[in-house]
Amino acid sequence: MRTQIVALSILVALCVPLAASAQTRGDRSWNLLAAILKSPAQQDTFTKDIAKQLAMSQVPTWRDAARIAANFVVTHSGLPSDEIWEVTGLYVIGVDVPDYAARNDLVWEVGFFNVPGVRRVLWVSTTTKAVKTVFP
Numbered sequence: 001m002r003t004q005i006v007a008l009s010i011l012v013a014l015c016v017p018l019a020a021s022a023q024t025r026g027d028r029s030w031n032l033l034a035a036i037l038k039s040p041a042q043q044d045t046f047t048k049d050i051a052k053q054l055a056m057s058q059v060p061t062w063r064d065a066a067r068i069a070a071n072f073v074v075t076h077s078g079l080p081s082d083e084i085w086e087v088t089g090l091y092v093i094g095v096d097v098p099d100y101a102a103r104n105d106l107v108w109e110v111g112f113f114n115v116p117g118v119r120r121v122l123w124v125s126t127t128t129k130a131v132k133t134v135f136p
Contacts, residue, residue, distance in 0.1 A: 032090040032106075033062070050090075053106060057126035062087040065108030065124045072122060072131040073112060082114045088121075100132060101125040109134070 029035075035047040036054065043051065054060050059068060066087050073079050089109030093101045101107060106126040112119050121135040 030091060031088075031109075032092070033087065033109075036090055037062075050092075050106070054090075054126060057106065058129050059108060059124055059126040062090075062108065065126075066110055068124050068129055069108075069110035069112075069122045069131060073120070079112075080114065083112050083119060084114070085110055085112050087111075091123075093125075097132075099128070100130045101127055107132075 032047070032050055035043065036050060038047070040048065040051070059065050066085055070079065070085055073085075087108060088111045091107050091109065093105050093107050094103060096103050108124040108126065110122045110124060112122075118135070120133065123132045123134055124130075125132075
């Protein structure tokens, strides 16, 4: 019982700074997908700026990202008939990655799933159309 209380205390101590960090970001998620899918009238200034950046990019929509990711999977390993895809994220990349994306560029995240769960995750650069396999 004492071990469980100590473990819970450690967990709370780790989570509180994370929650505080989210609040200092204005409660904005690192994943911008939900925000970008809102109507322009519901978007804040930051999201509107992201939308403009996306509109001028080589991969402006989640549909484009899904098509590029699916083509990558078919070309490199084949797409099993029981596997489905879903665009699961849009992120600002925090570092330069040569021949892929520069810091502050946007990347789409596309997951490929089947039963029992995720099979692979790909990131698609909005500036180069290049694909990185994040998992596996």
